[in-house]
Each structure stands twice: as C-alpha cells, then as structure tokens.
Amino acid sequence: MPQLSLSWLGLGPVAASPWLLLLLVGASWLLAHVLAWTYTFYDIVHRLRCFPQPPKRNWFWGHLGLVTPTEQGMRVVTQLVANYPQGFVTRVGPVMPLVTLCHPDMVPTVLCASAAIAPKDMVFYRFLKPWLGDGLPLSGGDKWSRHRRMLTPAFHFNILKSYVRIFNDSVNIMHAKWKRLASEGSAHLDMFEHISLMTLDSLQKCVFSFDSNCQEKPSEYIAAILELSALVTKRHQQIILHMDFLYHLTTDGRRFRRACRLVHDFTDSVIQERRRTLPDQGLDDLLKAKAKVKTLDFIDVLLLAKDEDGKELSDEDIRAEADTFMFAGHDTTASGLAWVLYNLARHPEHQERCRQEVRELLRDREPKEIEWDDLAQLPFLTMCIKESLRLHPPVTMVSRCCTQDIVLPDGRVIPKGALNVKGKSILGRKRGPKHQGEVTSGLYSLLSGAQVRTAGI
Template sequence: LCSLFFSLSISYSLSLHQMRSDEDGLQAVDELVRTYRHSCAWFLGPFYNMVRLFHPDYVKPLLLAPASITYKDELFYGLMRPWLGQSLLLTNGTKWSRQRRLLTPAFHFDILKNYIYIFNKSTNIMHENWRRLLAEGKKDFNMFEYVSMMTLDSLLKCTFSYDSHCQECSGKSDEYISAIFELSDLAVKRQRYLPHHWDWVYHRSAEGRRFRRACEIVHSFTAAIVQDRRSKIDQQGPPESFTQTAKRGYRRTVDFIDVLLLSRDENGEGLSNEEIKAQADTFMFAGHDTTASAISWVLYNLAMHQEFQDRCRSEINDLLSGRDSEEITWDDLSSLTFTTMCIKESLRLHSPISAVTRYYSQDMSVPGERIIPAGSICLISIYGTHRNPDVWPNPEVYDPMRFDPDKSKQRSSYAFIPFSAGPRNCIGQSFAMAEIRVVVALTLRRFRVLPGSKPVKRFYMIVMRTEGGLPLMLEPLMPAQE
C-alpha cells in the first residue's frame, strides 16, 4: 500500500508528533496543511494507514459518495459500539438508510420548535447561577463546565422529558449523568492507547471494567424510559403536539423518544426498543458535548473581539426591544443575521469535531487523476479544511464577515463543514444551531463576556476543548429576571 501511495503522488508523513491533540499538535497540523495543501498519507505504527484530506475539492467526492459504498471504520468508531450499539452513527448500508429515514421526522422543524422553550429555560437557569456566583465574588468562569451542564440539562429534557436538576445540584450529578461523562473520557483514552484497541485486552483492564459498568448504567436508564414510554403510548395513545398548554407545563410535549416510538417505515414497521435505545444514547453522546464546545468557543471569540460582540448585542436588543419577555422564539432565529455569522466563523475556527473518517467499498477518484484504493481509511479533516489558506485567507483570524451572504456564494459548499456534509451529514445540525443561537443571544443580552485571567491552549478530546478549562469573565448588563 505504501508503494501504491507513492505512485499516486499522494504526499505522506511519518511524524507521529503530528498526531498529538494539544496546542503543539494542532499547530503541527496547521503546518501540514500549509505544506501539502490538499491531502497526505499517514501511517500509524505497523497496523493502520490512512489518507488525510483537507481541501474542499478532495473532500467533496468522498462526502457525496452514496451510502451504499460508504462505511464507518472500526478504528475510530468501532470502539464506541459497546456504548452506542447499532445506531445511526455506527451502522452502514441498508440498515443505515432505514434508520436515517425513520429518524428524519425527529428533526423536522415542527418538532424542533418544541425545544426552543427548553433552550430558553435551561439558559435562564445557567444565567441565574452566574448572577449568584458573581454576587459571591467569583471572577473567572470555566465556560466548558457551566455550558456543558446546561446543554446536558436541555438534552435530557428534549430526549426523555427528564428534568435532572443537574444545573442546580452544586456540582453533584446523578448516576446517569456521571456515567455519560465517564464514558466520553474513557472512549478517548482507549482510542489513544493501542493495546486497548483489542477487546480481549481492554475488557480485562481496570478502565475496561469501568467502561462496562458505565455502559450498564446508561443502557439501563434508557431502556427503562423506552419501555415505560411505549407502554404509556399503547395505553393512552400518542402525546399531543406542542401547544401553549403544553408549553405552560399542563401536559408533556412530544420528545425525541416519542417521535422514535411513533416512526414507521414504508412497510408500517417501527424501530425496536433496542434500536430506539441506541439512537437515544447516541443523541445524548453526540448532542451535549459538541454543542457545549461550540457555544463556549463562540463566547470566547466574542470576548476577544468586543466590536463584534457589541454588534451582536445591538442586533439582539433591537430584536427584543419592547417585548414583555426576553424569550427567544423560533421565528426570531432567522433575524439573528450577524450573530449567526459570528457563530459560523467560530465553528470554522474552533470546530467542535476535528474530523470524520470513512472507508469505501470501491476505489475513489479525487482531483489530479488520483485514486484512493478501496478499503483505505479516509480521514476528512474538518479542522484542516477550515484552516486551509488556499480556501480561507488568513485562516487564523476571526472574521465573521467571511460569512456575509455575498462572500459565501463564492466559496465551495464543502469549504465549511462543521456538521460534515452529503448523505451522512449530522442529522441534528438544525437542533444544534437553534440551541447555539438561543444561548448566545440570551447570554449577550444579559452579560458582557470578557477574556479570562489566563491564556487558552486548545486541546482535542472528543471535541475541541482547552487545557485546564476555558476561563472567561462576565459583567452583568441587566437585572436578573423574576
């Protein structure tokens, strides 16, 4: 395979230093992109090799490939299978196609509108905590800590109609929430320690036993809710759609589990309890940490660029001026034009997910008459594509005007791919963007966000984070709501 890559004129690198996920490692990737511009081959010890791609023209044919020939590789995704099961994230072929069709209604706009009230409420709780802590004299706020708990709070309500009160517990978490955090950490550690890639080694290790125990907790929680909800629907019929009555709490509205239980394919068959459990576990995994990272980095970038923060705040204040309530509605989201530009530029510069990986059952053609052999792992670098100087002039500069509609028309639609693209794009991207806009708008309405007391060094876990947290300072702008 090595000689084949040479003959195809694909640049290569043997530097394991560039596999690091800290600030130095990310800067090494920046240098890699500046050097090779479109792609390179990587060799990870004697066992794995891959092609890494970071230019829209090279990424496009891979992301557009039909689902019938596109597969998730076991190197990166297979290690999560004991946790996430046969979910949309991990399945392939006809099974994936059927699941995608059945899950699509769960992310229809009519369903997403239901969740805006939840986003507002969870954000209000976070802001109340911030005001209390500011009154007690707190200065630096680790955004990841607070925003991650807030997005988890929202996701539990949207997925299960479960109010964990996790934002109000002074750092104490219930067993399920603790298990979610532990599984995320253990998944990263396993991926980075090669001997633990073999199940028979990992399951005998202390970390493997912790992973199995956390899986049991998460699976038991989800299975109990799915079984109970199916029984209630069988006895009482489906819940009513979202109404003002439901909004005021007199009756529970439709959540993610309800939609999955009620979905039917063309043959009138629905998802099994096991399939629903896998989708819900995946939604919890993929939904809270990525969105928390995105929100935290938006606030960081606006703290570092007060002129853009002021312009966003002016847009938000104009939108909410004269209203009795500060609640952001679904219809408001389309009016947050400049704020959305700032969010997108932050997603470009600090994309929560650094890459997606695939392999293909047939040879894949990329520009320059190059061929990627069937079965090769293809790492589609979101980070590299977003920072490619051939696509983004001065890519390290935060400039929301890149996303002015006129400028966006001039770029490839595969130059900006924070949610991936093509048939296997992120099914929850509209959900995520709605939550990000609500949280950012309410936060800028009520607080001025300022840089923290220490410099930030990036660090990728499953998502883009920082070493030692992301400290920011907050200055309240309005009295707390009643």
C-alpha cells in the same frame, strides 16, 4: 499405510494421516494469507508515496499520539495543514496508513463517493458500538435508510419550536450560576465545562422529558456520559487497547462497561415506562396531552414512528438512537457555543454589535426571552455564529475506508484498503453542533444580558 516424504522439512518419511494433511493445508492457507496481506500492505505503502508524510514520532508507533485531544494537539493539526495544504499520509502503528485530505477541492471526491466505494470506517467508530449500538452514526445500508426516514419527524419545525423554551430555561440556570460564581470572586470560568452541562440538561429534557438538575448538583447519568466520552477518546490513542479482549481486562475497560450499563439502564427504564402508558392513552390522547405542555420528546417520536410497512422500532433501536442523540448532541453543541463565545471575546466590537441587536429585538418585550420566530430577526449574530462554525467546526474530520481506488482531481490515487480521513478544518475540536437552533437560541439568551469577558474553554 502410504508414506509421505517430508525430508525438505528435515522430518524424513512419515506415515500420512488425515490430521497431518489437515495441518499442512491449514499451514499453507495461513502462509498464503500472510503473504497476500504482506504484498497488499507494501503495495498500499508504495502507492501512497505520492502523498507527503510528516516525520514519525516512533518507528513502531508511527504517528500515533502526534495529534492529541488537547490545545497542543490543535496547534499540531494547524501546522500540519499549513505544511501540507493538499493532504498528507500518516501511520497509526506499524501497519495502518491514513490519508488526510485538507483542501476543499480534494474532500468532495471522497465525500461524494457512494457508500459502497467509501463506507464508514469501523476501526475507530466501533469503540462507540457497545454504548451507541446500531444508531445512525454506526449503522449502514438499508437499516440506516429506514431509521433515517423514521427519525425525520423528530426534526420537524413544529417539534423544534417547543424546545426553545427549554433552551432558554437551561441557559438561564447557567447564567445565574455564572453570576453567583462571579459575585463569590471567581475570576475564571471553564466555559466548555459549564456549557456541556447546560447542553446535557437541555437534551435530557428534550429527549426524555427528564429534569436531573445536573447544572446545580451531580447526576450519575450525566457523569456516566461524560466518562464514556473521555474513555472513547483516550482509547483512540492506545493502539494496543484497540483489541477488545485486552481493553476489557483493563481498568478503563471495566469503567467503560460499568458506565454503559448505567446509561442503558436509564434509557431502558424510560422506554419501558413510556410504553406502558401508550396502550392506555392511545396515540390521539398522547398527542393531545403533549400538546397541552407543548413538548413532544424524542422518545415519544421514536415510539410512535413506523416505516412504510407499518413496523415500529424495537426497544433496542430506540435506545441506540436516544443514546446517540445524547452523546452527539451535547458535546458538539457545547463546543460550537464555546468557540462562538471565544471568537466574540476576541472581537469585542462584533460582540457589542451582537448584543445591541439582541437588545433592540427584546426592547419592548416581557418576558425578555428569545422565541422561535425571533431567530430570523438577528442577521448579524447569525453571521457571526456561522463564521465561527466555519473557522472552528466541532466535527473536524470524517473517516471512511476505501473499497476501491479513488482518483483525486490532481491525478493521485488513494488505493483500495487505505483509511481515508477527510479533514474539514485546520482548527477546532472533534465536536460540532447537531442543531443550529440549539446553538443560536442559547447564545441569544446569553448575549441579551451577559458581557463575554473570558475565553477559557
């Protein structure tokens, strides 16, 4: 058998064998990849030196934990943008650089890049995948385009108009609860908590045609959605738990899987029940039945949707889009409303003008509820809402990963492989209104009878 000299390893001549050769090849391949990764990493770090960097919290963790999902975290973000108005670079752990662009002249360079150059960054978004599946926020390419076209009818004005009644009813329930709490002596209200329940109540009715009465009594389904939202946010701050196999071993990981099962079981049961009625009723009968009550919910739209080839969405696809709608719609809209109320409370003269505008519109009306056509008749309140969303957009950042070098207007280059987080605001939570109609109709109902006296969010 031929001899293979490994004296350079201190092993001396040994008999060559296929297994030994395979081991050497594997070790060489691994070493080559480690060296290539190391070179790429240091090259990215070197090229990112043109961006300013805030002081690290820790040599190993980098800037992880610098910006927390709290009021103090918002102050930190505000100060960072004040110190670095063009943008800055941070480090999540020892090896993950993030570029944050703040200035409006910089952001479009990345936002307007094609999906091939700046695709969605799945480092953080993938935490949502076990819950939301391949819904629009997580999917890409042809699947995203196909689903986006099929979901377009869900946002047609003729469908959205019927939801105004649902928004009014949900806000009236919340308003009555506030009056009851105030009469019982409550001096402070957590506005965001109450408004979150109101938006969840509205969305359950709009998505599933289901009334859980979650504003007045506990709902296991609603509690699971709130828990999932909190767990995903918490996991972002724990880089060790970014690895799935470790996260699933933790208490939070088990809670996450349990809440996912509960949410999925609820959505699946609604889909299966609705599918059983479709063959019996037929499309025309279903639409006529829905027209009588003036509601065509999101599940109906998804079940009836077909692409250019006549193919329908699978049950898994429908579940993903419905769960996405519940998650993305409730938290963002609640934050948008809470910030509007906060800003109006800080400017009572504008609040009073908004109230008078609403009362003038409803002066000779019974019952006194906002309707779809009224939304265009309240210009000053609309301006206040838009200004609040500009100052405090609930979705404050959009994350992308650069697959090619991107040259910014000032000549600096974001190197290939860097995570790029486009800052959209110096203030606000990572939440934002999905549909302005939901924000506006709910707020109009509030202002028609309530003085905003507290800004607790």
